[in-house]
Amino acid sequence: MTQPQCPDIHTVSIVGLGALGILFGGQLAAGLPAGAVRAVADPARAERYRTEGVWMDGQRVPFVYLTPQDTPSPADLVLVCVKFHALDAALPLIESQLGQHTLIVSALNGIASEEVLGRHFGPERIVYAVAQEMDARKEANRLVYRDRGQLVIGPMTDDAGEAARVQAVDRFFSRARLPHSVDPEMPRRLWGKWMLNVGINQTAALYRGTFGTVQAQGEARETFLAAMREVLALAPHAGVGLTEDDFAYWVRVMDSLDPAAKPSLAQDLEAGRPTELELFAGTVIQLGREYGVPTPVNERLYAGIRALERTGMTH
Known part of the structure; x- marks a missing residue:
């Protein structure tokens, strides 16, 4: 054929x-x-x-x-x-x-x-x-x-x-x-990149920081990792085989980026532009409800970034 x-x-x-x-x-x-x-x-x-x-x-x-x-x-x-x-x-x-x-x-x-x-x-x-x-x-x-x-x-x-x-x-x-x-294995790649974005975009925005804010040990990095882990927990329910190796790979990708640079959601928030919050925490929370998976970190990120959007307090 x-x-x-x-x-x-x-x-x-x-x-x-x-x-x-x-x-x-x-x-x-x-x-x-x-x-x-x-x-x-x-x-x-x-x-x-x-x-x-x-x-x-x-x-x-x-x-x-x-x-x-x-x-x-x-x-x-x-x-x-x-x-x-x-x-x-x-x-x-x-x-x-x-x-x-x-x-x-x-x-x-x-x-x-x-x-x-x-x-x-x-x-x-x-x-x-x-x-x-x-x-x-x-x-x-x-x-x-x-x-x-x-x-x-x-x-x-x-x-x-x-x-x-x-x-x-x-x-x-x-x-x-x-x-x-x-x-x-494109489904894993797609979900892996989304997992990274859920962590880095939202954490850098909420902490009003850069990639370097999340690369350093501390509360921001722990939030970043925990937000990603909630996506990792959702993946099997969606039929996607994300693994610990995938998790470690995407953390290494983030750790290799310019510490002075900022992800897109943080840039949009600072500029007063519409953000992709619904694409990240919004989707995680929705899928968590659908699959019965707790998503408290993404719920906190969602509420915190929405509050920043409402008040314009980006600095």
Whole structure:
């Protein structure tokens, strides 16, 4: 029986030019022919990007800026880099880039974005991914980072069509020299990264700190580890085989990051932007109720961060 094969990928559209969109889009643009990497936005934002540009490593990133109305042809791949709470608003931008064979990769936090995208655009387009090991932040229109991280892609099932999609994206990322890897056990990877985010994003936000706050011994680190352990306790109920080795791996990932940098939820809280709290503690608490698993640490994190959001007391 012939294995299905996806067409080669040549063009990619980035939806969401925050830190991750610039980080991964900029690396793709550096490794691909001119015009291969498009950034999609509403007309006002696209015009601002054309005028001011976005910058990485001191260089203006050579994106082609498109709106849904002036997209000349579908992209072969759409890389979604918005925050989860902005995903619904981004759906028309994504849809404007789709052709018959366009694939979609989501670099969003959490364990739910691919399900949302698959429901809207078809699961046969989706390649599951996790963005990890980066500490990028966006300051105005410039990207600041120490660690570039990588995208990890992989199949969630043993379906031959999904394997072909993963292989097509792997070939494309390799050609573009984008740091990435393929994980054959993607459910564990997805839950492992979510486990890390539940711990680091929320703890750094509540303690108004940085990665270094959690890397040092003390109350903040204990909170970080305990929040992750609540996800570890949920995983078997969801049919995901997270292990102590996975737990130790993700703690090592966090301990390797720039101590002066901050995770995204802490950055959003300080800037007064909407946070992804529901994606982290909100989901943990919901699943805890569903599975009958206690989640007191995430309940404390949820209440504490909500209080900070209400009062604006981020310093």
